[in-house]
Amino acid sequence: MPSLTDGEIRRSLKQVEQTQKQLSLVDGEGHGTGRLILVMKPMPTRVTADWMAQQWRDQKRIKKKLGSYPAMPLSKAREVFNRDFAGMIQKGRSIKIAGDTRPGTVADLFEAYVAALKEAGKPSWKEAEKGLNKIADTLGRNRPARDIEPEEITAIIRPIYDRGKRSMADHVRSYIRSAYSWGLKSEHDYRSTSTCRFHLVYNPAAGIPTEPKNVGTRWLDEDEFLQLYRWLDCPDTPVHPPYARAVKILLLTGQRVEEIARLHVDQWDAKERIIDWSKTKNGKPHAIPVPKIAAELLGEIKPNEYGWLFPSAKDPSKPVSHGTLYAFMWRQREREVIPVVTNRDLRRTWKTLAGKAGLSKEIRDRLQNHTLQDVSSKHYDRWNYMAEKRAAMAKWDKFVRAMLAKKRLKAAA
Secondary structure, three states: OOOOOHHHHHHHHHHHHHHOOOEEEEEOOOOOOEEEEEEEEEOOOOEEEEEEEEEEEOOEEEEEEEEEOOOOOHHHHHHHHHHHOHHHHHOOOOHHHOOOOOEOEHHHHHHHHHHHHHHOOOOOHHHHHHHHHHHHHHHOOOOEHHHOOHHHHHHHHHHHHHOOOHHHHHHHHHHHHHHHHHHHHHOOOOOOOOOOEOOOOOOOOOOOOOOOOOOOOOOOOHHHHHHHHHHHHOOOOOOOHHHHHHHHHHHHHOOOHHHHHOOEHHHEEOOOOEEEEOOOOOOOOEEEEOOHHHHHHHHHOOOOOOOEOOEOOOOOOOEOOHHHHHHHHHHHHHOOOOOOOOHHHHHHHHHHHHHHOOOOHHHHHHHOOOOOOOHHHHHHOOOOOHHHHHHHHHHHHHHHHHHHHHHHHHHHO
């Protein structure tokens, strides 16, 4: 059977319009196994023409749509049929599971990975998107992801490392490694409806060493705790008030910086004095009763029109970022008006001073939403420990108030 021509297709479309009868045109040989056909159907106002891959399998005819004519011209239809369907038909595999066989590009991989992070509710997706966009520009957005070599990744990371930005260099490595690791798994993820496949053979960033982590040990003793707390109460320089309040809540609750920074009015139950997060860094819901002194502070805060308790100074529609809080604290450290401390150190400070206040390690772990690794806690214990948490926070509240009162008496003397 001869191959189709554009002239034959145009003549057939006029014929269907006149006769109002369906017509199918076959492109070339292939009867008995599979072939490309154009199915033309008369409609009330027009004639539709759809490209179909047709296969004979187990004495049954199977069809799958490739696109519509003229949006998909004859040459393109042949290209797609030969690329994605002809090989499967020759191997006797069903065209129902056929899809775009072109390997995904670097941009495809990075965008799909960021979309997966976003769909999973990971707050890191914005930073990952920003970092991977720059990396894609350097590697080449339209290059097949499978073609990227480890040497190209080290060539991106080395200049950053040479500038002394070791943490940034490790972040770049981590973004690429995570994206490729996701891509390798997505190749075989039956839950994914995406037709894009990357045909990855290995992860080019997997063998690149990680930067050794500096495990923090810094925490504030009682005098340093009070020095910072007093400065936050009455700063000696103009500051955006929500930033100072956010750091005070970090001091008083020991929670993760990102979770306090993004605190929304919907998460704060003033009557029960409970902050409730539906999802946190470890993927688990978390709720804590706050100490009374923290509840009083939160009660004084009026959420902005978007519901944020700690809105950004530059864009009130968004909460303050943990990076902005870090910079806010860093500027005061440089002025030597507060102790040398990072926001993450405040979480360690709470853990340590709460222990001094008499809170057991188990209840401190639960209050800070640290994952308990024993089998009982991971798989069987579903008690929320709210009563125990309230008792612990009451003890912590008493400790903080006594600490503040003691320092006031010293100052008066």
